[in-house]
Amino acid sequence: MLKVYNTLTRKKEEFIPQEPGKVGMYVCGVTPYNHPHIGNARPFVTWDVIKRYFRRRGYEVRHIQNFTDMDDKIIRAANNEGVGCEVITDRYITGYFAAMEQLNVQKADLYPKVTEHIPDIIDMVQKLIDRGFAYELAGDVYFRVEKFPEYGKLSGRKLEDMQAGARVEVDARKANPMDFALWKSAKPGEPFWESPWGKGRPGWHIECSTMSLKYLGETFDFHGGGSDLIFPHHENEIAQSQCCCGNYHSFAQYWLHNGFITIDNEKMSKSLNNFITVPDILKLYPGEVVRFFILRTHYRSPLDFSEERIKEAQAGLLRLRTAYDNGNAMLEKAGSAETDTELAETADRALADFYGAMDDDFNTALAIGYMFTLAKEINTYVNNVVNKQACFDKVHFQRLMSVYSEMAAVIGIFEGSLELPAADAEKGMAAEAIEALIAERAEAKKAKNWGRADEIRDSLKAQGIVLEDSAAGTKWKRA
Ligand SMILES: [Zn+2]
Structure with a gap:
């Protein structure tokens, strides 16, 4: 008997599919504005194993995973480089697939993008307004959390406690400080779409409700992601989907969340300079090793x-x-x-x-x-x-x-080589890999992406490679 730990009920439950022999799963994908870090890779490797296992047990699996290809961070990255958002998203979606291929992650059945689902999203927001679960405020649309009595059931939070903890500067126009945006009016210079509420773009949470409804139906089996998504993202998805469908038992039946990754027992963060991207780690270790490293720990446990x-x-x-x-x-x-x-x-x-x-x-x-x-x-x-x-x-x-x-x-092992094609084991990182990083750093500097430029310098330093910048370019040596 297959048992899964369901975040919603906080216990292991027997898995009973909606339809015998079939599994529908929705996984929150990436926001393609930079390379995925090692913590981002964990859920995708985890879901890949789960999917492989179901298929091996004879289930027909349908796996939907979105790309959040419109977001503040994407707009900022595009403005920094002076290019359109799609230049940024195309680049990092390509990068995502390249990294996943090396990790032996099999493709989802469909990768819906926000920018290709605006009419569906507008329909869903309108439905929520029509049913009294959402309201418009000067071009923005908010979800009315007080109308959903079960709000907080996934994260185990109570609305009263959340309100008490809400920050002072919350928008006083909102009916409840926890009301969240379904649609945001466009700020000057931002990409926008026409809508019944004026020019704007979707809030973050609504896309996953819209896409799972469209491709998996009102009720499906699994919804997953990193545990950092439980609140507010998944909590809000539940509220939107169940209120839109008028059924508090619809939407995902089993919620799976993977644990955090720490680096040398510290939280990963840019300020600690321990932010390891998947492409960087794949220059040092074969993809299968990284995959195997992730899977040697149970997906819910913390992974150092x-x-x-x-x-x-x-x-x-x-x-x-x-x-x-x-x-x-x-x-x-x-x-x-x-x-x-x-x-x-x-x-x-x-x-x-x-x-x-x-x-x-x-x-x-x-x-x-x-x-x-x-x-x-x-x-x-x-x-x-x-x-x-x-x-x-x-x-x-x-x-x-x-x-x-x-x-x-x-x-998902024994599928790739355990050799690093470009690395020279004796000398550490291969010259080609170092040159490629230096070229990427020069590009980043040209684009005034100082964060990425510093990240590359620091990650090389950690490998014992010292960079010397001069008017003629960048030279490197092994320390
Ligand atoms: Zn999502």
């Missing part, structure tokens, strides 16, 4: 990123991969007997254990533990046949290997 821990993950993955390669090499040889029936029993037991772990709220940490057990069995068997000239029961060994491959396919 440190050089030591990612090196451990690298060594662990290499051990699993070596057993896989050795086992497959064995299968090239001719078999000599069919006597080792216990091999098949070992395989079946390992698979049952593995599925048991995955059935327990997708416990990849435990499931990977069972892969290590099986890897040991494979190594021992290969060693006995090769070095001790034991009989080779190819039929039963094949069963063992197919179970091992099945596990790997769920975890």
